[in-house]
Amino acid sequence: MRQTLTQIFEARVAQGTLRPDPAQHAVLPLLEEVRLWLEAQPPRRTGLFSGLFSRPAAPPRGLYLWGGVGRGKSMLMDLFHAATDTPAKRRVHFHAFMQDVHRGMHAARKTEVEDPLAPVAQAVIDETRLLCFDEMQITDITDAMIVGRLFQMLLDAGVVIVTTSNRPPQDLYKTGLNRALFLPFIDLIQQRLQVVELESPTDYRQHRLTGAQVWFNPAGRARTAIDAIWADLTGGAVGEVLRLPVNGRTVELPRFANGTGRASFWELCAKPLGPADFLAIAASVRVLILEDIPQLSASNYNEAKRFVTLIDALYEAKVRLIASAADEPERLYIEGTGSFEFERTASRLREMQSEGWGG
Numbered sequence: 001m002r003q004t005l006t007q008i009f010e011a012r013v014a015q016g017t018l019r020p021d022p023a024q025h026a027v028l029p030l031l032e033e034v035r036l037w038l039e040a041q042p043p044r045r046t047g048l049f050s051g052l053f054s055r056p057a058a059p060p061r062g063l064y065l066w067g068g069v070g071r072g073k074s075m076l077m078d079l080f081h082a083a084t085d086t087p088a089k090r091r092v093h094f095h096a097f098m099q100d101v102h103r104g105m106h107a108a109r110k111t112e113v114e115d116p117l118a119p120v121a122q123a124v125i126d127e128t129r130l131l132c133f134d135e136m137q138i139t140d141i142t143d144a145m146i147v148g149r150l151f152q153m154l155l156d157a158g159v160v161i162v163t164t165s166n167r168p169p170q171d172l173y174k175t176g177l178n179r180a181l182f183l184p185f186i187d188l189i190q191q192r193l194q195v196v197e198l199e200s201p202t203d204y205r206q207h208r209l210t211g212a213q214v215w216f217n218p219a220g221r222a223r224t225a226i227d228a229i230w231a232d233l234t235g236g237a238v239g240e241v242l243r244l245p246v247n248g249r250t251v252e253l254p255r256f257a258n259g260t261g262r263a264s265f266w267e268l269c270a271k272p273l274g275p276a277d278f279l280a281i282a283a284s285v286r287v288l289i290l291e292d293i294p295q296l297s298a299s300n301y302n303e304a305k306r307f308v309t310l311i312d313a314l315y316e317a318k319v320r321l322i323a324s325a326a327d328e329p330e331r332l333y334i335e336g337t338g339s340f341e342f343e344r345t346a347s348r349l350r351e352m353q354s355e356g357w358g359g
Contacts, residue, residue, distance in 0.1 A: 030194060034063065039086060059159075062192070065162070065198055098146075131159055136164065141177050148188060151192075214320070219292045223291075230262060233259075237258060244277075253268075260285065264291045298336040
């Protein structure tokens with residue numbers, strides 16, 4: 001028997017896998033309306049018109065769900081996405097989607113097409129009836145210049161968009177270059193999507209980590225515990241590569257799901273990354289799991305410097321850090337060039353372990 005989203009939510013509350021939350025509960029009927037429309041649509045046509053959908057009625061407005069970190073936005077969107085019975089659906093992190101768009105436009109330019117965005121948008125339209133974006137934020141000027149036209153094309157073609165964000169539409173790309181050119185996109189969101197603030201007073205992601213161990217040493221014994229934290233924070237997701245555009249380059253975070261990133265020390269600190277790269281990572285995650293931090297010394301001085309820069313970026317962005325390391329923060333870097341300066345980093349690492357830290 002088909003259950004509504006509210007019934008699914010209430011069953012999980014009864015099972016103890018979710019906590020009762022009036023703010024989350026209030027969003028479910030809005031998502032249910034979208035779900036009902038999507039499931040009522042006929043299958044995609046085949047043959048000559050295989051790229052078209054038969055839509056007997058105009059689609060409902062999608063949803064722009066915003067609110068503080070850890071309030072359950074991604075959980076609600078994932079519940080909706082999983083329960084909606086339509087094959088033409090996609091759930092993707094916003095940054096990852098925009099990277100796909102850039103790659104598609106690059107390929108289209110090689111064909112000398114007049115508008116390289118048009119075939120990219122059409123490919124999405126042909127394959128997708130429902131697009132769920134996690135953590136919409138605009139930090140890159142090229143994204144800012146593209147996203148308005150792209151969304152206009154998708155919405156005009158009947159693609160339903162549901163997205164989460166930590167900020168209201170009017171705060172997107174707030175201090176960005178040439179922001180005036182971006183303002184029509186904000187108007188588009190407010191006109192074509194239901195903008196809903198999730199006003200839950202509880203930070204559930206912080207709650208999960210309250211009182212939990214977040215610094216593990218020695219690192220070799222920590223894998224099972226960290227795997228369990230990852231599973232809890234991501235709902236058991238495998239995770240996907242998060243690709244972030246930074247000054248014309250792409251920075252990769254090896255695993256990402258539900259606002260949580262995961263990487264080894266060497267995957268981030270052994271690469272030629274700088275402050276802008278680490279700031280982009282810090283802006284894109286609310287929790288970072290960093291594994292296998294080694295003993296630091298003159299032998300890995302460059303890696304140690306990058307580690308310091310990474311921690312500074314995470315600290316300023318109030319990102320929650322889960323780490324496995326060779327030793328306690330104060331004993332990671334005890335001699336050699338840079339050891340004195342590391343005392344500040346060790347102090348920050350210790351502060352970041354406190355229960356009240358983060359988001």
